[in-house]
Amino acid sequence: MADKSGSSAGTVGRVTAPASPNAVRNVVLVGHTGAGKTTLVESLLVATGTIPRAGRVEDGTTVSDYEDIEHRQHRSVALSLCPLEYEGVKINLLDTPGYADFVGDLRAGLRAADAALFVVSAADGVDGSTRMIWDECASIGMPRAIVITKLDQARADFDEMVLICRRVFGDPDSDTVLPLYLPLHGEDEGVAGLMGLLTQRVYDYSSGTRVSLDPDPEHLPLIEDARNRLIEAIIAESEDESLMDRYLSGERIDVDTLIGDLETAVARGSFHPVLAVAPGGLGTIELLEGIVRACPAPPEHEVLPVTTPDGKPRDPLTCDPEGPLAAEVIKTTSDPYVGRISLVRVFSGTLRPDMTVHVSGHGMADRGHEDHDLDERIGAMSVPLGKQQRSLNRGIAGDIVAIAKLTRAETGDTISDKDDPLLMEPWMMPDPLLPVAIRAHSKADEDKLSQSLARLVAEDPTLRLEHNTDTHQLVLWCMGEAHVEVLLDRLRSRYGVAVDAVAHRVSLRETFAEKASGRGRHVKQSGGHGQFAICEIDVEPLPGGSGFEFVDKVFGGSVPRNFIPSVEKGVRAQMDKGVAAGYPMVDLRVTLTDGKAHSVDSSDMAFQMAGALALREAAASTRIHLLEPVSEVRVTVSDEYVGGVLSDLSSRRGRVVGTEPIGSGRTLIRAEVPEIEISRYAIDLRSISHGTGQFARTYCRHDPMPPQLAAKVTADTQA
Structure with a gap:
């Protein structure tokens, strides 16, 4: 166990810069929307004197709400850092959004923290998404504690909620989830205080301040039973094997x-451990003590593996302020007036203002993030609190700081010494699966759109920007509807760019249903040199994925050899344009069988036109299939929702190819589903599975679209 003592130096507002990594605790708050995370953060800030009253700092701005949309919707949509100090220890509280659409900010908080507080409402319980996050934390060995909130509400039942947490989060065969305190009810049946099981003291809050008392005789049996169970669970983990005896x-x-x-x-x-809080500050001191005394300090965690930017392994790092510099950008925000601000977790070494550092990025070209490897000079460093930035003279290993003017660094990038560049292993980020096509509202918006979107992509690693060359649409791939709303609001309010959402078009294809022949005749005479070209072709469909073949079977020189490539070029150009609904044509063999030329009027362009006309005539004489993309969809869902998911996939023209249990009460479903049917599947699956479902998809092939749907698409295109 690391030494938890540590002095402080360098006051920053009401929060001091830590003298050593042992005087830091990095704690991420996790829980569903409405569980009370932000309210809890504000209570802790008030309890430590960091702010004078809940929700406000000196200038009247809110503590953890950063955007106007958060005020309108009364929910957090972005990760926020709220530092405070207690007993000489700097506590970096990372408040994460509870809504599943903002999983990128949640992952950033988990990456930067050394422990997680799962905030659970006593009135609402534990939802499926919170349980999934718990399992994710367990898989990486993240230390976890539970805080039960809203004990003042009518439906609140602390004992029942502890049982639910034991069942959902704990090991059924052992006491891995137990309370450290029991609520003390007052005369009005409300919670008036807490009974400490380890200290055997009562902490009475009924007067508005915390008063430590001896327990009443009637409380002793309850305390003793719960205390014995807690002690046995704690010393079962002791390194002193004689302690249990x-x-x-x-x-x-x-x-x-x-x-x-x-x-x-x-x-x-x-x-x-399970702790409890209630309005009026009840439980805040106990929670602060728990964070300082029970949560691990940064040196107790191994630093993530690092390599050189070109992938060569490096020796493991430790959380040492004198070690090689290794830090990571966990959050990027842009302000039209202040510029870019990077929230950075320092894992090794020390950051100082105005130093030149190396920035390395993994690059995610598919999401619009460039792979870069460059030096930058950092600007001012600060401790953020709401919209305020309070000056800081250094950021040591284990701490989290804000850095200004890193113009190229993006979320997920590594910051290291310019003479010893490093790259930390990337963090897992889910694929955005909800497409939203947008276009600029006006010409003025169009001029600013590209730069504004680039800034959004730099801030948000869960966002993917696509310029679809088939449909000529600009598509934002997002995590869900709330994510879309926030992105469009940021474009409008932060960057002054208005956009309109339009119907997203899937990349369809066209092909011939059967063999056909066509004759292209391009003959024009308008004085001087005319235009003359005639060609005859046979067209036949090929198996899916075969591509395009052009065959020359001209005999006798009816089409001069130098114009045969022109015919092929014209056919290809028409294939790109399509012949029925304007989608590219694929999987065809076109055979040039005959034609005519003129010694003066024939030209390359004339035979290109003739080739295109021949393909259009052939298409007019036969059936054209519209081909739609089909994806392999892999859905993981809780066992109780498997039936609903299977039924829904069938309604989307999906073909289930297999199901298999994957443990922890979850099932993997594999199916092949037309992409046009799953444009909004990210939203619908969340509803069907009560937030417990996840899916991924991979393109398989293009298959013929049912005739009735193809007819509708063609009619809509020609309208």
Whole structure:
């Protein structure tokens, strides 16, 4: 266990810069929308004197709301850092959005933190998405604790909620989820205080301030039963193997020893304490004490693996302020007046203002993120609190700071010494699967759109920008409807760009349903040299994925050899334009069988025109198939929703190719589904599975579209 002592130096507002990594705690708050994360953060800031009253700093701005849309919708849509100080320890609270659309900010918070607080409403319980995040944290060994909020509401039941948390989060065969405090009810049946199980003290908040008291005699049996169970669970994780025997033999274990073993159990991820908070500050001091004494300090975690930018392995790093510089951009925001601000977690070394650093990026070309490897000079450093930035003179290993004027760095990039460039392993980010086609509202908006979208992409690694060459649409691939709303609001309010959402078009294809022949005649005479070209072709469909073949079977020189490539060029040009609904044609063999030329009036352009006309005539004499893209869809969902998902896939013309259990009460479903049927599947699956479903898709092939749908698409195109 790391030494938790640490002095502070360099006051920053009401928060001091840590003197060592051991005087830092990085904690991410996780929970569904409405669980009370932001309210809890504000209560902790008030309790430590960081802000004078809930939700406000000195200038009257809000603490953790950054955007106008958050005020309108009363929900967080972005990761925010709220630092505070307690008992000489700087606590970096990372408040994450609870809505699934903003999973990128959630992943950023998990990446930057050393422990997670799962915030659960006593009135609402645990939803499926929160359970999925718990499992994700478990897979990476993230230490976790649980905070139960809203104990003042009528439907709140602390004991029942603890049982639910034990069932959902814990190990059914052991006591891995237990409370550290029990609520003390007052005369009006409201929560008036807390009973500490380890300290055996009552903390009474009924007067508006925290008063420590001896428990009443009627409380002792309740405290004793819960305390014995808690102690046994804690010392089961102790490194002192004799401790359990000493406890069972009746020896009294001192509180400091128990707290030390509690920290060990939490750091290992094998025990998850439950705490409680309520309005009026009840439980905030107990929670702060729990964070400082039970959550691990940064040196207790291994630093993520690093390589050189070209992929060569490097020796493992430690959380040492004197070590090689290794930091990561976990959040990027842009302001039209202030410029770009990067929220950075320092894993090793020390950052200082105005130093020149190296910025390395993994690059995600498919999402519009360039791969870069360059030097930049950082600007001012600060501690953010709401919209305020409070000056800072350094950022040591283990701390999280804000840096101005990193003009090229993007979310997920590595910052290192310019003479010793490093690259940290990338973090897992889900694919955005909801397409939204947009266009500029006016010419003035069009001029500013490209630069504004580039800034959005730099800020948000879950956003993918696509310029579809088939449909000529500008498409934003997003995580869900709320994500779309926030992105469009940012374009409008932050960058002054108005856009209109238009119907998203899937990249269809056309092909011949059967063999056909066509004759192209391009003959014009308008004085001087005329235009003369005639060609005859046979067209036949090829198997899917075969592409295009052009065959020359001209005999006797009816089409001069130098004009045969011109015919092919004209055919290809017409294929690109399509012949029925304006979509490119694929999988054809075109055979040039005959034609005519003129010694003076024939030309390359004339035979190109004749080739295109011949293909159009052939198409007019036969049936044309519209081909739609089909994707392999892989859905993972809780077992109880498998039936609903299968039924929904069938309604989308999907063909299920297999299902298999993957453990933890979840099933993998594999199906082939036309892409036109799953444009909004990211939204619909969330509804069907109550937030527990996830899916990925991969393009398989193009298949013929049903005639009735093809006819509708063609009619809409020609309208």
